[in-house]
Amino acid sequence: MKDTGRLEAELKKKGYKLTEQRRLIIEVFSENPGHHTAQEIFDLAKRKLRSINFSTIYRNLELLSALDIINKLYIESGTSHYELCGGTHHHHIICKGCGETREMNICPYESLEEEKLNELGFKVTDHKFKIYGYCSKCRP
Amino acid sequence: MKDTGRLEAELKKKGYKLTEQRRLIIEVFSENPGHHTAQEIFDLAKRKLRSINFSTIYRNLELLSALDIINKLYIESGTSHYELCGGTHHHHIICKGCGETREMNICPYESLEEEKLNELGFKVTDHKFKIYGYCSKCRP
DNA sequence: CTCCTTTTTGCAAATCATTTGCATTTACAT
DNA sequence: ATGTAAATGCAAATGATTTGCAAAAAGGAG
Ligand SMILES: [Mn+2]
Ligand SMILES: [Mn+2]
Ligand SMILES: [Zn+2]
Ligand SMILES: [Zn+2]
Numbered sequence: 001m002k003d004t005g006r007l008e009a010e011l012k013k014k015g016y017k018l019t020e021q022r023r024l025i026i027e028v029f030s031e032n033p034g035h036h037t038a039q040e041i042f043d044l045a046k047r048k049l050r051s052i053n054f055s056t057i058y059r060n061l062e063l064l065s066a067l068d069i070i071n072k073l074y075i076e077s078g079t080s081h082y083e084l085c086g087g088t089h090h091h092h093i094i095c096k097g098c099g100e101t102r103e104m105n106i107c108p109y110e111s112l113e114e115e116k117l118n119e120l121g122f123k124v125t126d127h128k129f130k131i132y133g134y135c136s137k138c139r140p
Numbered sequence: 141m142k143d144t145g146r147l148e149a150e151l152k153k154k155g156y157k158l159t160e161q162r163r164l165i166i167e168v169f170s171e172n173p174g175h176h177t178a179q180e181i182f183d184l185a186k187r188k189l190r191s192i193n194f195s196t197i198y199r200n201l202e203l204l205s206a207l208d209i210i211n212k213l214y215i216e217s218g219t220s221h222y223e224l225c226g227g228t229h230h231h232h233i234i235c236k237g238c239g240e241t242r243e244m245n246i247c248p249y250e251s252l253e254e255e256k257l258n259e260l261g262f263k264v265t266d267h268k269f270k271i272y273g274y275c276s277k278c279r280p
Numbered sequence: 281c282t283c284c285t286t287t288t289t290g291c292a293a294a295t296c297a298t299t300t301g302c303a304t305t306t307a308c309a310t
Numbered sequence: 311a312t313g314t315a316a317a318t319g320c321a322a323a324t325g326a327t328t329t330g331c332a333a334a335a336a337g338g339a340g
Contacts, residue, residue, distance in 0.1 A: 017307050017316060038297080053319045058298060060317095074214045078327075079297065093260055104260065108248025108269060120233055120244065122273035129248060129269045133262035157287055157336050178327080193290045198327060200288095218298075219326070 006086070010067045021056050022064075024049055029070065029084040035101055037079050073128075075101055091129040097138025104131070146226075150207045161196050162204075164189055169210065169224040175241055177219050213268075215241055231269040237278025244271070 007026050008018050028044045029036070036044075042057045061082050064070040073081040075094060081101075090103045109127045147166050148158050168184045169176070176184075182197045201222050204210040213221040213232065217239060230243045249267045257264060 015316080019307075019317065021318075051319075055299080055320080056318055062298095072216075074216050076212075076214050093262055093264075095262065096265065102260065102262075106252060108252070109271075111251060112246065112248070120242065120271075121276050122233055122235065122242075122271070123279055124233075124271055124273040125236065126273075127269070127271045129267070131249075131257075131260075131262070131264055131267045133264040133266075136261050139263055152337095155287085159288065159336075161289075191290075195291080195328080196289060202327095 007069060010069060014067075016063070020049065021045070021052055022060055024052070025057065025060050025064065026069070026084070029082075033084075035073060035075070035081040035083045037081055039079075041082065075099065091131075093131040093133065095135040095138050096132055097134050100135050102135075147209060150209060154207075156203070160189065161185070161192055162200055164192070165197065165200050165204065166209070166224070169222075173224075173227075175213060175215070175221040175223045177221055179219075181222065213241075215239065231271075233271040233273065235275040235278050236272055237274050240275050242275075 004018070004023055004026075007022065011018050011022070024045050025041060028041055028048075032044060038054075038057050038061055041061065042052070042054050045052050045057065061070065061072070061080075065072045065082070068085055070082050071085050073083060073092070075081050075092075077099060088105065089107055090105050091107060092101050093104050094101045106129075108129050144158070144163055144166075147162065151158050151162070164185050165181060168181055168188075172180075172184060178194070178197050178201055181201065182192070182194050185192050185197065201210065201212070201220075205212045205222070208225055210222050211225050213223060215221050215232075215234060221241075228245065229247055230245050231247060232241050233244050234241045246269075248269050
């Protein structure tokens, strides 16, 4: 039994149901830390529940993102990547050569002055910061 | 005659040719400041050169991005957006409701300490910073 | 300017990720 | 145990982007 706690709570709060597949998706993320594509999650999940369907994966990755249980990244390769939330807040540095994505604990948001933000007139919900470059293997 | 200068130079440098369609794409960007999808660029370009093809747009948006003449944004709506480089360095704040994307002159990269960056072992080439939220019209 | 080689274009078809409609199954509150 | 709303599996649809290929255009050399 995994820490179904958070998941169950968030789902119930909005009238969603706690299904085997939802539990499984979270389980797969827990057991495989890091960033994953829908395809990867599907493959991993399928090993444990042969009947699971790709649509279900997509629908739930979307839902879980909306619930802030997972985080949808756009590693700009045409394919979205997802990671479990709840780790420490972090951002990413991405190699343009091989696509390797490393986490950074640097967060530039924290040092922004509130007045500058208010000035924008937005109700801010979140932010993303990415650095691009070449890792040691990929120096061109 | 537009400022074909930069374009011509960058192309020649790598053995690419200066074609009418390439010139046109830049022209369209110049005359229509801001962010555009491939579709939008195609529509605008088509008005001036009826024969222009969608593949050509895509191929060149890709090429021009590689040459750092235009900038490919990922406004996370499944469709890439592009903007002309060369304006002032800036980042974006995006409304999750309507998709409106406003520019911010805030750049968090500048205040990062070099040592932290070196520590990452990457040869950094560029970065992106995005803030998400809801604009005044879209407060949920 | 003309010729030659290389790159680019237009076109059509293909690919890839993601989404949707619908009939059936499941969760869970009563 | 029952009823209803929500979720799943399946197959088909979408939408953006990419690709192969033959014909056209660009740019350098002569
Ligand atoms: Mn991460
Ligand atoms: Mn911009
Ligand atoms: Zn942050
Ligand atoms: Zn910046």
